[in-house]
Amino acid sequence: MSQGLEQQGREQWKSRTGFMLAAMGSAIGLGNIWKFPYITGENGGGAFIIVYLICIALIGIPIMLAEFSVGRNTQKDAVGSFKELTPGKPWFITGIFGVMSAFLILSFYGVVAGWALSYTTKAISGDLLAVPAEKMADHFGGFIGASLGPIIWQLLFMGLVIIIVVKGIKQGIEKWNKILMPTLGILLVVLAIRGLTLPGSGEGFSFLFSPDFSALNAEAVLVALGHAFFSLSLGMGTMITYGSYVPQNVKLPTAAVGVSMADTGFALLAGLAIFPAVFAFGMDPGAGPGLIFITLPAVFEQMPLGQFFSILFFLLISMAALTSAISILEVPVAYFMRKFEWTRKKATWILGTIIFLFGVPSSLSLGAWSEFTIFGKGFFDAVDYLASNILLPLGGLLTALFVGWALGKKKSLEIGGLREGGLWGMLWIWSLRLVAPILILIVMASVLGFI
Ligand code: PHE
Structure with missing residues (x-):
């Protein structure tokens, strides 16, 4: 009875498009815009991209469908959905890991997003392009290493995230995604065209699309797999939570394929916006995490209308980060609302504030607190490592095993909306049962240094 009431009052997406845009x-x-380009650059370009595409197809899409199905079927948060499907069993721990990962990931995600926000204002004011190209690295290092500045930007960013999530599914998350996502698409296409039409951009294009398999090694394969998880927002209950607001008439397999393809398309477009320009101006494609904050501003400096394009670019990253961050915060918010019967407002403000505070040491670890290390890593890197390399793959592995084995084939196919005896259903189940778990285990073992 109480469950019935709870279900009745639960929010849903207004439309199928609204859901798709929010998941995208x-x-x-x-x-897509910060990490994918720089890891592609570090791992040799085209060949790395091919491996990444294979990971998306074999592991990413099946697990995304698994997460959507679990959420939609139970209409519950990341923890409650496991409890409902397998009462009295420990599977709900998967959801607890998810809530923990959400805290950790958003804490440092907010820091990097704050940098992007700050760079947007620096681009607008002209300060960014006034920095001489050879001083760009010092400028960036000085900015992220300062104590107060980056924390204020992180606070501002987290404030925006909270304001949107407080408004709820339809009026907050869905509404803002409907505005921001199409804008994002247009900005990125404009930037990619700009990059591709620069004289000398062909080299960047072939760096992306003519694979050199000799550049590929085991480490690169692991990076590709780990990134597939992070990029598709898998392994921490985000897609379970978003799936729980999906009406019954939406076809989940099509949604999972659509969202994954859009995500991959955006990553490739980001590559097209960045690498042709980087090559055209003779910069280093393997510059690492500083690629978009150091190398690109130097590129914009030499480009006609550079300031205009630099504003577009940093605005693009800030918006993309915002729509992702709200999905991360929604995971603990949905859980605390059900479990402790908190209002959305209370859950969002309290959890958002705690996550912000937890991000502060991450930010400080790049400057004043850099001496302080955990297992040889600074706080920022330690949190990123624990969440991205351990908790996310673990969450993905457990979700795959849960839908692949624990639920039983009949139930799984039913909640996923796939026909029994059909080819797609069979491929899905076996990917969840064997292909995904084996590959994830190999990655985890190697990240942890066992192989
Ligand atoms: N997928 C997001 C990105 O590519 C990050 C994210 C990870 C969001 C995990 C939700 C959950 O930036």
């Missing part, structure tokens, strides 16, 4: 908004973020 979650997937497309710093992972």
